[in-house]
Amino acid sequence: MQTAAHVLREADPLPQPYLLFLGDVVEPGYAKTAFGLRDWARERCVGEFACEGAKVSAGLPAMTPAQARMSGAKAMVIGVANPGGRIPASWVPQLVQALEAGLDLIGGMHARLSGIEPLRNAALVLGRRLIDVRDPPAAIAVASGRKRSGKRLLTVGTDCALGKKYTALTLARELRARGIDADFRASGQTxxxxxxxxxxxxxxxVDFAAGAAETLSPDADPAHWDVIEGQGSLFHPAYAGVSMALLHGSQPDVVVVCHQPGRTHVLGYPGFAMPSLEDTIELTLRLGARTNPAIRCAGISLNTGELDADAAQRVIEDTGSRLGLPVADPIRGGDALSRLVDACLA
Amino acid sequence: MQTAAHVLREADPLPQPYLLFLGDVVEPGYAKTAFGLRDWARERCVGEFACEGAKVSAGLPAMTPAQARMSGAKAMVIGVANPGGRIPASWVPQLVQALEAGLDLIGGMHARLSGIEPLRNAALVLGRRLIDVRDPPAAIAVASGRKRSGKRLLTVGTDCALGKKYTALTLARELRARGIDADFRASGQTxxxxxxxxxxxxxxxVDFAAGAAETLSPDADPAHWDVIEGQGSLFHPAYAGVSMALLHGSQPDVVVVCHQPGRTHVLGYPGFAMPSLEDTIELTLRLGARTNPAIRCAGISLNTGELDADAAQRVIEDTGSRLGLPVADPIRGGDALSRLVDACLA
Structure with missing residues (x-):
């Protein structure tokens, strides 16, 4: 049986297009993996499939696994991120149904597909793959620190869960829209x-974490950009080691600092005040210079989703004049985003 | 079969005393694990055992596993750290002999004891344990950032392999010699x-690395000191993430910075100049303050093993006056070490 480890090691992409599985989800918040795929990989999603009683749709054509297979789907992706990352027993019949229809299964949850015996058996009998994208490759080298060719941009955050992935996806899309050869480099399961x-x-x-980051953005054409999804925060009491290793291994030429105005404390850590943007920029550049002395901060990505348009506009302008840097909310886009992209390329 | 994971999870110490196994080593440098045990855990080592043709001794009584068992030994420890961390097939008869004599086996090498079939089979049949101390506990929590009771000292380095473990062992010993309740907290296999x-x-x-550091030095009596063995360096292109997680999770009140005078580049990374002591102190205090705002640097531990006594004395004095901090080589000891311990307790 192959795993994501195999897929990554062999530089063999995941089987696509996908059928999105929504389980029995009744809370839209738990379907954010499916929504992310719909928003960012729509052309690689043929449809969606759910259990009886599910109340959430990603707005794609509803179809059975067999219909999806007929439409060209190669795999069914679990599009749910529920608390605890569990795969309930009630989903197993639908997951087996997908295997029987000729689809591989892809999961990004804490629970491993390969840890569920009926799935393991069905996959074995049917010759299908169970791919857990949280499984890293088996053989990652210790970081070498060797400077790689090509350009790199890393999104870094003042905290977790405030838009580093979305920002990287948007910047990669904007670079490509300008005719620049750019890849989004994913560092998390979604x-x-x-x-x-x-x-x-x-x-x-942890000994291999910087090496894993080096593997993620390999040598490339000098004009090529890798836009790397950041993780955690250098100020996070649990995850700063992840952020440090990703920063060192990514060797970014450019960082874009991601922040959510109004967040006062680290998510889930009420004893830890959020760092300022100024401190985040300064520390990131100082630490990042160890593996790329040319590192610079191009600007700020603000997640203003909780503000109305006027308030968002105000905080974007105020932050920009305070820091003397381009500031944009990638979801709101506009001229501000365009100036941020200009600054990345400057 | 139990593993180190079990041992650590259950807070169940390793089976002791030990018989030290020297394999077929002919180079003293490869026996440094055995030497470390002789130097720092002499009272828990009943003797040594080697293959025919071995040329290195730790100076302990030579005995067979059966004799060691009679003398109270509970486990045989592989005291060899050879290049690649391999367990050669030629050692297997002696390792099985230890299991047959009633000893558990403990290894700290890259190769896992439990990966060698004849050992696995013998351990199963004989009801003995194969303990790989490189296997972390299975269930480590994500770091909480919660401030723990008790005092903590962390040794941090300008690089790998320059005396962080030796410094921590020495400081723990000196604290105990002063009647202070202190524990050495090990973060590496030796x-x-x-x-x-x-x-x-x-x-x-990596997501659990800071949490693992929290587990390593749990809540303690307010007057108790944990003296924690550092890992890597915040300036290391491959291992800075390890050092960052260990710093955040340890919440040290005191750090002692370890350095080897004369080392110009990171070991194995000729493209990376060594950081200065000043930069190391400043960055360590800045980052460490995130989880313990009261962090301070008590002084410097210099590894002057490559210098003669006069040159060592000179560099210790020069460094001390330059930084205005106590500086000592723990191996040379003396008044300098005593002043460093004073500063840790100040």
């Missing part, structure tokens, strides 16, 4: 599902 | 063998 490949950085053994 | 317990930090998945 990003990997969207990109079809990547490195589940937070699942790597 | 340290774990010496302490009989600990956390193989570099083998932990």
């Amino acid at each position: 990003g990997i599902l969207i990109a079809g490949e990547g490195m589940p950085l937070d699942a790597v053994v | 340290g774990i063998l010496i302490a009989g317990e600990g956390m193989p930090l570099d083998a932990v998945v």
Whole structure:
């Protein structure tokens, strides 16, 4: 049986297009993996499939696994991110149905597909693959520190879960829209599902974490850009080691700092105040210079989703004049985003 | 079959005392694990055992596994750290002999004891344990950032392999000699063998690395000191993530910075100049303050093993006056070491 480890090691992308599986989800918040795929990989999603009683749709054509297979789907992706990352027993019949229809299964949850016996048996009998994108490659080298060719941009954050992936996806799209050869490089499970490949950085053994980041953005054409999805925050009491290893291994030429205005404390850590943008920029450049002395900060990505348009506009302008840097909310786009992209390329 | 994971999870120390196994080593440098155990855990080592043709001794009584068992030994420890961390097939008869004599086997090498079929079979049949101290516990929590009771000292380095473990062992010994309740907390395999317990930090998945460091030095009496073995360096292109996670999770009140005068580049990384002591102190305090705002640097531990006594004395004095901090070589000891210990307790 192959795993994501195999897929990544062999630089063999995930089987696509996908059928998105929505389980029995009734809360839209738990379907954000499916929504991310719909938003960023729509052309690689043929439809969606759910259990009886599910109340959430990603707005794609509903179809059975067999219909999806007929429409060209190669794999069914679990599009659910529920608390605890569990795969309930009630989903197993639908998952087996997908295997029987000729689809591989792809999961990015904490629970491993290969840990569920009926799936393992069905996959074995049917010759299908169970791919857990949280499984890192088996053989990752220790980081060498060797400077690689090509350009790199890394999104870094003042905290977790405030838009680093979305920002990287947007910047990669904007670069390509300008005719620049650019790849989004995924470092987390949803990003990997969207990109079809990547490195589940937070699942790597810490001694190899910087090496894993080096593997994620290999040597490239001098004019090529890798836009790398950041993880965690250098100020996070649990995940700063992840961010440090990703920064060193990515050797970014450019960083874009991601922040959510109004967030006062690290998510889930009420004892830890958010760092300022100024401190985040300064520390990131200082640490990043160890593996790329030419590192610079191009600007700021603000997640203003909780603000109305006027308030968002105000905080974007205020932050820009305070820091003297381009500031944009990638979801709001506009001229601000265009100036941020200009600054990345400057 | 139990593993180190079990041992650590259950807070059950390694089976002791030990018989030290020297394999077929002819180079003293490859026996440094055995030498470390002799130097730091002499009272828990009943003797040594080697293959025919071995040319290195740790100076302990030579005995067979059966004799060692009669003398109270509970386990045979592989005291060899050869290039590649391999367990050659030629050692297997002696390892099985130890299992047959009633000893558990403990290894800290890259190769896992449990990966060798004849050992696995013999252990199963005989009811003995194969303990790989590089295997981290199975269930480590994500770091909470919660401030723990008790005092903590962390040795940090300008690079790998320049005396962080030796410094921590020395400082723990000196604290105990002053009647202070202090524990050496091991974060690497040799340290774990010496302490009989600990956390193989570099083998932990990066998301849990700071959490593993929290586990390593739990809540303690307010007057108790944990003296924690550092890993890597915040300036290391491959291992800075390890050092960052260990710093955040350890929440040290005191750091002692370890350095080898004359080393110009990171070991094995000729493109990376060594950081200065000043930069190392400043960055360590800045980052460490995130989880313990009261962090301070008590002084410097210099590894002057490559210098003669006069040159060592000179560099110790020069460094001390330059930084305005106590500086000592723990191996040379003396008043300088005493002043460094004073500063740790100040």
